[in-house]
Amino acid sequence: MTIKKSFKGLFVGLITLDLIYLAESPPQNNQKLVADDYTVASGGPVTNAAVSFSHLGNNAKILGVVGCHPMTQLIKSDLANYKIEIVDLNYTTENPPPVSSIIVSKTGKRAVISINAVKTQANIQAISSDILQDIDIVLIDGHQMEVGCAIAQLAQAKNIPVVIDGGSWKPGFDKLLPFVNYAICSANFYPPNCQTSAEVFAYLNQIGIPHIAITHGENPIQYLSQNEIKLLNVPKIQAADTLGAGDIFHGAFCNHVLQETFTTALEQSAKVAALSCQFFGTRRWMEEVKS
Template sequence: MRQKSILGLFIGLITIDFIYQAKSVPRSNQKIVATDYAVAAGGPATNAAVAFSYWNRAKLTGVIGSHSLRNLIVADLETYQVIIEDLNPTQLEPPPVSSIIVTETTGERAVVSINAVKTQVTRDRIPEDILQGVDIVLIDGHQMAVGSAIAQQAKANHIPVVIDGGSWKPGFETVLPFVDYAVCSANFHPPGCKNTTEVFAYLTDIGIPHIAITQGENPIQYHVNGKYNSIAVPEVKAVDTLGAGDIFHGAFCHYILQASFPDALAAAARIAASSCEFFGTRRWMQQ
């Protein structure tokens, strides 16, 4: 049953994803026929918001605009009762589109996409009541000016801030001082960092109290209270790995409001692993 009093705010990239399942990725100048397909709203913050909505209420803040592709995004998000805060509803530019091919036998995905580089907005677009009723904030770094401003507000209001550190993006340094939980991938490399040891040191020096680095099917490494440890990731037969990290972050935001940092990481890992057993980014919610 949903705990409808809990509200999460998710800030960042909103795309439309066209997802195909196929026996293989096409070679140059080859046409292939997909064995399955799905259309869904996408992006790290978007998929995390949808995952969070499985248990709670979620608000997604980013840019969709007025292009006709908006209808596909809005219809999908409304299905999962995600509240949309469009920061530039009159934008004529189409929202970012991602084309994804998932290999049938391995669950690995190939992605062609564009990020939010053409849909950036400034902090003056943020509604004054953006944090009203919010219990947790997640920032994926694709709307950095907005994310930085909201992170500062959240910190001042004692609302926990999580970052999805999928990769380093310029401007993250303006967000990190206000972060409570840095949940990063192995591809997150701040300036001067070449390995996980250096990443942990960088984030610890900033003062972030809870840090985790995911490594796909390998154990999650984390640092809390001055100690390092790791958590095993459940083994599954992967059908589709698309969005697993995003789903992990959405689940983490749910569990961290009721459990310790290690327990929330472990619970989120179970949800993310389970999602890989289903094609697309939504079907795991229908089991």
């Protein structure tokens, strides 16, 4: 019997508190709705990715801003359930954490209103000198851009692979990308002067990123292999909730790419993300299906 190796990942970026409601549809103006179900969890791209990475049998560490506001106890207790370490870049701040309010409709689509990390940017002086000790892989979502750039440079110097979650283009990505090994982007990721997927691939390839993929939800993943854009089909499912699927994909990718080829890692990650979409919220897929 082969025993899976446990890896250690560092996840750099946004940490939020997510209030997630299941309802027939989002409310209209002046309309009040009673939700059919709800759940509360920590959220943010790298946070959900870290939970996914941990669930697959690894050790995850999140680098971001949480602070000491009473609401942060909900974030800390949730992540403690998954044995995830938080490295707080501003643990003394009493400001409330970013909160996302999310309505998931019966069709599986979601409506989100949130505050991102714009008001909780950390300084690179807050990074400890041993932050990358024993780390096997780094995932950066761009929400803590200055910190992310610094970590990516340190990781490259130590030959630690760097993955970006390219959900959307953010100022500063141009400084981060030269230190990236794997660019896993959404269909909404458009660098300056790029309007098509082909232009995005060309932009990232010119920078020298060796592995690039663009996800398209339930449609095939595009990825660059040997200077050719190829397609990878994803599982066909009846989605109950697509919230966090991309984040979960990234966490699974960080697990699989350390063990398998780039293409296989994309394929296996798509299976994990598809599984997560069959359950309400960002956690219940793990409760129903143990690692």
